[in-house]
Amino acid sequence: MDILSLLRKEVVWSRHRLVTLCFLLLVLPAFFATTTAAFGTVIPEDAPVGVVAENESVTDDEIALVEGGLTLFSEPRVYENTSAARRALQRERVYAVLAVPPGLYDEGAQNATFTLIVDGSMVPFEQPSKAIQGIAGASLDREFDADVTVRREVVGGTHSLSEYLLPVFLLGIVMLFAFTYLPYNLARERDVLDRLRVESSLDAVVATKIGYFAVLMLVPTVAFGAAAAYLNYSVTLFAPGAIAVLLLTFVYLAAISTSIMILTNFDTVGRFLNVAVLLAAITFSNLVYPVGFFSSVRREIARLIPLHYSMIVTRSLTLKDTPLAMYGDYVLGLVGFTAVSLLVLKLSIERYKRTI
Amino acid sequence: MMRSTDDGETGGDDGAEQDPILELRGVSKSYGDVTALSGVDLAVVPGTIHALVGPNGSGKTTLFRIALGLTRPSSGTVDAPPEGIGPGFQRANFYRDLTVAENLDVFAALTGADDDAWREEICSTLRLDRVRDRRAGDLSGGFAKKLDLALSLLNRSPVVCLDEPMGDLDDVSKSKLLDLLADYRDEGHAVVVSTHHLGAFEDVIDHLTVLHDGEILLDETRPAIDLGDHDSLQELYVSRSLAAERDTTDGT
Numbered sequence: 001m002d003i004l005s006l007l008r009k010e011v012v013w014s015r016h017r018l019v020t021l022c023f024l025l026l027v028l029p030a031f032f033a034t035t036t037a038a039f040g041t042v043i044p045e046d047a048p049v050g051v052v053a054e055n056e057s058v059t060d061d062e063i064a065l066v067e068g069g070l071t072l073f074s075e076p077r078v079y080e081n082t083s084a085a086r087r088a089l090q091r092e093r094v095y096a097v098l099a100v101p102p103g104l105y106d107e108g109a110q111n112a113t114f115t116l117i118v119d120g121s122m123v124p125f126e127q128p129s130k131a132i133q134g135i136a137g138a139s140l141d142r143e144f145d146a147d148v149t150v151r152r153e154v155v156g157g158t159h160s161l162s163e164y165l166l167p168v169f170l171l172g173i174v175m176l177f178a179f180t181y182l183p184y185n186l187a188r189e190r191d192v193l194d195r196l197r198v199e200s201s202l203d204a205v206v207a208t209k210i211g212y213f214a215v216l217m218l219v220p221t222v223a224f225g226a227a228a229a230y231l232n233y234s235v236t237l238f239a240p241g242a243i244a245v246l247l248l249t250f251v252y253l254a255a256i257s258t259s260i261m262i263l264t265n266f267d268t269v270g271r272f273l274n275v276a277v278l279l280a281a282i283t284f285s286n287l288v289y290p291v292g293f294f295s296s297v298r299r300e301i302a303r304l305i306p307l308h309y310s311m312i313v314t315r316s317l318t319l320k321d322t323p324l325a326m327y328g329d330y331v332l333g334l335v336g337f338t339a340v341s342l343l344v345l346k347l348s349i350e351r352y353k354r355t356i
Numbered sequence: 357m358m359r360s361t362d363d364g365e366t367g368g369d370d371g372a373e374q375d376p377i378l379e380l381r382g383v384s385k386s387y388g389d390v391t392a393l394s395g396v397d398l399a400v401v402p403g404t405i406h407a408l409v410g411p412n413g414s415g416k417t418t419l420f421r422i423a424l425g426l427t428r429p430s431s432g433t434v435d436a437p438p439e440g441i442g443p444g445f446q447r448a449n450f451y452r453d454l455t456v457a458e459n460l461d462v463f464a465a466l467t468g469a470d471d472d473a474w475r476e477e478i479c480s481t482l483r484l485d486r487v488r489d490r491r492a493g494d495l496s497g498g499f500a501k502k503l504d505l506a507l508s509l510l511n512r513s514p515v516v517c518l519d520e521p522m523g524d525l526d527d528v529s530k531s532k533l534l535d536l537l538a539d540y541r542d543e544g545h546a547v548v549v550s551t552h553h554l555g556a557f558e559d560v561i562d563h564l565t566v567l568h569d570g571e572i573l574l575d576e577t578r579p580a581i582d583l584g585d586h587d588s589l590q591e592l593y594v595s596r597s598l599a600a601e602r603d604t605t606d607g608t
Contacts, residue, residue, distance in 0.1 A: 188453060195449040195507065198424050198441065199466050354428060 023272050028279075035283050047128065047292035048299075049074040050097035052085040054115070057102040066100050066114075069139045074132065075296065086155070089117065090322055091330075092312045095125050095292040096132060098150075109146040116150050120158035121319035124289055156320050163233045166224060167318045168287050170237070171311055173220045174246060178253035179278035182213060183261050183271045190266040202349050206262075210254045217250045218243070241324035241331075242317040248334050249310040255341035259348040265356070287311050306337045374401045377546050378423060378441070378515045383432030385418050385570075392418040393570045395432070400515060400546045404577075405537060405560050408550040409593050410567035411601075416550045417446070419567065420519055423548070437514045440467070444508035444518035446550075448500040452493030456484055456503055459492050460510065467511035478506045481536050482529065497524035505533065515546040522556050534560055555590040566593055568600040 014021055051067050063078055070076040077094055079085035085097040099115040116136065118129040129152065137150040186209070189196070196205050225237040236242070257274045264270030284298070285307035291299045302308045309330040316322055324331065376399035385393040393415045400406045410416050421427035422434060424443050443449075450459045460475060469475065479485050482502040487495060492503060501524045508516050521537075522530050537547050538560050549557060554564075564581060566574040573596055574581075586592040 189451070192449050192451050194424075194426055194445055195443055195463070196466075197426055198443040199463060356427065 019269055020272060023276065027276070031276075031279060046073075046075045046296060047096070047125075047132075048094040049076050049132070050079050050085040050088055050094040051076045052079045052082050052097055052099055054082075054099045054101050058100050059105070062102075062104045063100060065104075065143055066098065066140065069143045070098065070136065072139055073135050086117070087326070089119050089155070090316065090320065090326060092122075092290060092292075092316075095119075095122060095290060096129050098136065104144050104146065109144075112140075112144060112146040112148050114140065114148065114150045116152045118152065118154055119320070120154045120156045121164065121315070122290060123159055123161050123164035125292065128293075157234060159234060159319055162231070163228075163235050163319065164315075165288070166228055166233060166235050166237070167242070167315045168311070170220060170224050170246070171249065171287060171307075171314055172282075174217055174250050175253060175278060175281060175307070177213065177217065178250055179257050179274045179281075180271075182209070182254055183257050183274045185209070185213075186258060186261045187266050187268070187271060193266070202262075202352065203346070206258055206345065206349065210251060210258065213254060214247050214250050217247060221246065235318050237318055239317045242314050245310055245313045245317070245331065245334065248331075248338055249307070249314075252306065252334070252338040252341040255338070255345040259341075259345045262345075262348040262352050265352070281305065281307050285311065306334055309334060374403070376400055376435070377402045377437050378548070379435040380419070380423060381433050381435075383419070383422055383429045383434065385415075385422065385427065386430050391570055393422070393429070396567075396570070396572055398423075398565060398572075398575075400548055400563075402514065402546050403541060403544050404562035405541050405547045405549065405557070406563040406565065407554060407557055407561045408548060408565050408567065409552070409554050410573075411597055412552070413569075414567040415570040416567055417519065418570075420517055420548075420550050423517055439514055440511070442508040442511055442513035442516035444505055444516060444521055446519040446523065448495075448504040450492050450500075450503055450507060452491070454492055455489050456492055456495070456499075457488045459503060460506065463507050464510055469511040471512065474512060475506075475510060478509050478536070481532050482506055483532075498526060498529065501525055502529065509536075509540065512545070514544075515548065516540070517548045517550070519550045520552070521549055522551065522553060530556060554593050555588070558589050561589065564589060564593070566596055568597055569604060573597070573600055 049070055051063060051070065053063060067076045067078055076098075077088070079088060079097070082097075082099065085094070085099075088094045089097050095118070097117040099117060101112050101114060103109050104112055114136070116129065116133050118125060133150045133152045137148055140150070141148040189205070193202070193205075196202070221237055221243060228235050228237060256277065260273050260277070261270040264273065284301050285305040286294065286298070286302045287307070291302040291308065294302070309327075313324075313327045313330050313334075316327065317324065378398075378400040380396060380398040383393055383396045383398075384391070396415070396419060398408075398419070408416055408419065418427060422429050423436070424441055425434070425436065451462065454462065460479070464470070464475065479488070482505060484499070484502055484506055487499050490499075492500070495503060501521070505518065505521055508518060521533060525533060534557070537549075541547050541560070541562070551557065554561075561578065563577045564574060565572060574593075581589070581592070583589070583592055586595060
């Protein structure tokens with residue numbers, strides 16, 4: 001009878017925690033099961049590849065024919081000149097650039113050498129780019145009379161997978177902190193919120209907390225830097241631009257997680273919602289694998305998520321020798337999104353004041 | 357019998373003639389269809405202990421939160437002193453992960469309370485010294501209430517609003533708290549206490565406001581309060597509240 005009574009209590013308790021249990025037992029498993037679909041292929045099937053003429057004597061017809069040949073295994077994008085194509089490569093708009101040589105239609109042309117340019121810091125794309133090199137060679141050879149050879153050229157410094165993952169994991173830590181520890185910390189302060197609101201203001205409490213934790217984000221950066229130095233990694237974690245973007249990223253993530261907590265009256269539901277947002281952000285912003293690995297739909301989704309740009313800028317500034325100005329529009333977008341997030345946070349605070 | 361000041365006068369006699377330090381005018385508050393407060397006027401003058409009593413659901417906590425600025429009234433105005441109000445909460449309100457001393461430090465800094473001697477006096481009177489280094493979340497109910505009271509008095513605000521300040525306190529601590537509040541009143545400050553248990557404050561009260569169903573049932577200053585056939589304020593309050601409840605039930 002004791003067991004039956006206790007079981008009955010568990011059922012009654014579960015009814016009071018229906019939202020939490022539904023999230024843990026239904027939504028989360030379904031989410032994980034669905035995300036497995038994103039890993040259907042090992043080699044990207046339609047990765048964006050830039051197509052550019054090697055010089056001015058390459059005709060539009062030749063470019064169009066090459067573009068058509070690449071469509072079978074990639075998503076080709078034609079660029080006006082080499083510098084524009086390389087800029088797109090550094091900004092991760094494309095993952096390789098195929099330079100088209102002149103004279104493909106010349107009578108008596110014996111050989112044609114294409115150059116597939118890849119970025120040395122895009123480590124996960126190293127093997128796929130070799131595969132693309134082979135497939136492109138075979139495909140283009142069928143299109144032209146000349147014997148086609150595709151030469152692979154790596155630009156920028158080459159990096160190991162370990163080095164590549166360092167900025168990824170650093171941003172992961174920032175996300176984890178913003179969506180788990182910060183909400184936990186806010187939930188703990190629920191007990192003192194009334195006194196804080198009388199003695200200070202909710203706006204000041206929240207602003208101070210986000211500012212303080214943003215500064216704390218320098219600690220994992222230093223830890224990662226120390227580990228990288230110990231392991232002789234070739235990364236520049238202390239690039240001012242990278243640190244600025246990392247802090248900016250924390251601020252907008254913290255503004256989102258704090259807004260969720262305030263809108264849910266600092267309840268447990270808010271903490272679960274934050275975990276859900278964290279998982280969704282990890283999945284859809286393609287932090288580890290470049291978006292070129294996934295379908296065009298996933299790619300477009302990722303490009304709508306600010307974290308995607310935070311990752312590109314952080315990765316680029318830590319692994320490549322590129323100036324921050326190269327990503328000026330990305331950074332401007334992140335600043336704008338941070339301003340919007342903070343506005344949403346302010347509105348959620350005002351709503352809290354009105355409804356409590 | 358009313359607790360007296362040093363010169364034999366009750367604190368409320370002079371204070372009643374002064375301008376209010378905290379004033380609520382025509383305050384109403386509704387939550388959907390439920391009316392918690394309906395056109396309530398409340399004036400708290402310096403140098404008084406003002407008791408706010410009423411049965412459960414009478415609107416005391418809502419009125420308290422409105423006075424503290426924690427809840428916005430649906431209508432009406434609140435005039436609070438610019439120096440702020442010292443808030444004391446029914447459910448202890450402090451950082452549970454910090455120690456008692458750390459909580460006192462944090463809120464002293466936050467409110468600009470720099471009178472260390474006063475802080476020591478509060479801690480000594482409330483016997484918080486012995487738990488100074490204990491994590492606040494591990495305090496017993498009585499000490500948690502004492503810490504909450506200490507935090508509300510820390511800044512020597514012109515008005516302190518204390519919600520059930522006697523809750524969880526032992527009899528010795530209750531007596532010491534009454535003395536502390538009487539002294540605080542005698543220094544010219546106003547003390548508002550919201551309580552279910554009027555008896556404990558019987559001797560020190562200068563002004564009594566009784567709430568019933570969100571409306572003021574009685575609002576008078578001592579010694580003008582007419583006890584009638586009743587022996588104490590507690591009896592008067594219970595009698596008035598029961599009568600009001602009967603009227604509500606009868607629809608009169």
